Amino acid sequence: MKMSDGVEWAIHCVMLLGALPPSATLSGKALAEFHGIPESYLLKHLKMLVTNGILESVPGPRGGYRLARQTKDITLLDIVQAVDGKRPAFRCTEIRRRGPCALGDGAYPRCCGVNRAMMRAEQAYRDALAEATMKDITDEFMANADPRIVPLGENWLEENTRTPKS
Amino acid sequence: MKMSDGVEWAIHCVMLLGALPPSATLSGKALAEFHGIPESYLLKHLKMLVTNGILESVPGPRGGYRLARQTKDITLLDIVQAVDGKRPAFRCTEIRRRGPCALGDGAYPRCCGVNRAMMRAEQAYRDALAEATMKDITDEFMANADPRIVPLGENWLEENTRTPKS
DNA sequence: ATTATCGTGGATATAATTTATCCACGATAT
């Protein structure tokens, strides 16, 4: 069971976009360059973040991506589900209805207890992710970062930030 | 993110093996037949359960598989980790160390905060799975099963159960 | 108006992983 690498990319992108002034943007190219990841593939994930209302996109020159809401209102769960989808990892194939001792449909009114237990565990997972806001993550990230990174990052942001009209 | 179908197979196999008299076994062929799943592939997962000390295997005629310990001492987590592995679903690729603003190794003494948050969520998931014992799952399963299944299953078990010498 | 920049969406290719099958081998009971 492996989660898409795009999740790590997306979280760090949201973290970086959270450091921008209001309404300013970063282009997909800049986001890819900053993280050293392939642009053409990152765009796919950014699009998912736009579709799910986490990012806004601005077309045209001086356009790019920016947050659609504050970091305190974006959780890790939002990003994970946007990039990796909302389908559960455990997918019951109704194995109980197969084989020589199975009965016809109708004999299984309730969801299989195994499935329910797995769902409970995944819900605990989602609850934990929903507890983690991007504001908390970002604050903690900056507090623990090497002090040399701060001016480096600020300088890079100055050169790459765009401010569209709308 | 999708979990191996083998997990569902393995859980239901353990549930069935829990209904056997002590030291009795079911062959891999019988387990596959009962669940209507491919035998050759199921054997791979059963082997993992043996390796991880959840099942015991008995070779030779009248041989097969049986539980290595009581169902109350087997949790969903044991089975999930045996079949699907213990590696975390989220695998940090240290994206923070790439790109133009990254510093050399040594500037990152602590694990990335994003990674730590994801690990916390996965730990909550594992904790929930560790709470669910196969005894509880099985009891609940039998209590909610269609009454017609009980004699059917008992009959099938009688015909397919083996009792090896050791 | 013209041009350059940027995100969107679809098509496509490559790599990695999952799923599935097969066979030779050793162990064991009849």
Add this chain to the structure above:
DNA sequence: ATATCGTGGATAAATTATATCCACGATAAT
């Protein structure tokens, strides 16, 4: 001896993840 059973390795097929490319519409600068 012989038939049954699990083990392990090799291998193939199917599915998913990763990555690239290009035509298109929108926008801003000139």
